[in-house]
Amino acid sequence: MTKTYGKLASRVYELDKPVGCSFGDVEFYLERLKTVAGPVLEPATGNGRMLVPLAQAGYSVSGFDLSSEMLDLCKMNCEKHGVKAGLSQQNFTTFAYEQKFAAIVLPTGSFQLMTDPLDAMSFLRRSKEALAPNGKLLLDISVVGDFMDHSPRVRHWQDGDDLLTLQEMRTATDYAKQIVTSHLRYELWRDTHLVTTEMELFSLRWWGMFELELALREAGFTQVKIFGDYQSGAVDTGPVSTLTFEAA
Ligand SMILES: C[S@@+](CC[C@H](N)C(=O)[O-])C[C@H]1O[C@@H](n2cnc3c(N)ncnc32)[C@H](O)[C@@H]1O
Incomplete structure (x- = not known):
């Protein structure tokens, strides 16, 4: 099962990856969300590093996390930056919302925290259910x-x-x-x-590129695009260290 980030871990995360820190992912996700008009959900939202810029860009955002310490940081960062977000303490495998989302985003390899593939499949199916028709899931993994x-x-x-x-x-x-x-x-x-x-x-x-594509299709996604190192266009698998999957 996955672990939550404790008090010191959360403090270190905030020092290491505060709002404003991007690996190129914040800009890339904003670009991929350009065609999205509805609400956006970020599972494992952490301290709001991604959530706050999405809210600043005008999206109606919700986030959940298992760690109360991370959620406290996220709340603090939302207040500091003057943005609103629906935040709750939930788990990858059991999360539930009444509303449907136009997009779900899971950056920073958080998907890899689900070490049991059955948990990962359950998360992917739950994400598909939580998306509106034509809604898209964006998630990152590190390559092997x-x-x-x-x-x-x-x-x-x-x-x-x-x-x-x-x-x-x-x-x-x-x-x-x-x-x-x-x-x-x-x-x-x-x-x-x-x-x-x-x-x-x-x-x-760790996930293989085609293994994750198959898992997404098994969870009900029919269109899968794969990007490397936050570059638009076909992935060049040679030197790539991060893969972003966009599934609808
Ligand atoms: C690497 S951080 C990502 C934070 C943020 N999304 C970002 O991009 O900076 C991973 C987050 O996953 C959360 N997490 C770990 N296990 C979880 C679970 N089972 N359900 C929900 N969140 C979980 C941790 O508490 C932590 O905040």
């Missing part, structure tokens, strides 16, 4: 290159007097199931003292 990268990582962020660190160590790689598990250790330091530590076992599932 990162799956092979086992090197440990240490990163840090200074936040006023606070130093936040994140140590990431791969502890398991299941090649058959395409799942990696990393041991994440978040620490908060102040004046050379360790204030608090947060541990998380973080798992991601």
Whole structure:
């Protein structure tokens, strides 16, 4: 099952990927949504990094997330930027809305957080049901290159007097199931003292390009377009590190 982002993880996310941070995805999603007039849903909306710019562009936006800490950040960011959003605490596999959406967006590889393919299929079917006729789902995955990268990582962020660190160590790689598990250790330091530590076992599932296309078709989507590294036009699979699927 998937994990939620805890207190320190959420604080680090906000420091690392605040509203205004884009990997090219914010601009690309806005471009792909140009023909969309109705409401937009972002599952796993996090701190609102994508949701706030969508609201600023004039879309009526809703978002859900499993983590209450991430939802608090999202609410704070919506208020800070003067935009409204319908926010709720829900899960990928059980989310439900009375309204239908013109588009559903799932950037940043959040789809890969569903490590059980049955959960992923349930999410895709639920998304199809939540979309209005002709509505589209946009989602990103990382290509398999990162799956092979086992090197440990240490990163840090200074936040006023606070130093936040994140140590990431791969502890398991299941090649058959395409799942990696990393041991994440978040620490908060102040004046050379360790204030608090947060541990998380973080798992991601890798998808093949055609595997995900088949999964989308199995979930009821009939038109599937695939883009590489947020470039319009046919995907050049050579050097690409991110794939965006657009399904209707
Ligand atoms: C990588 S962040 C993405 C945040 C935001 N969408 C963005 O693009 O910056 C992943 C988010 O997924 C949420 N999440 C993890 N498991 C979830 C689940 N089962 N249901 C809903 N949200 C979940 C986490 O709490 C976190 O906010």
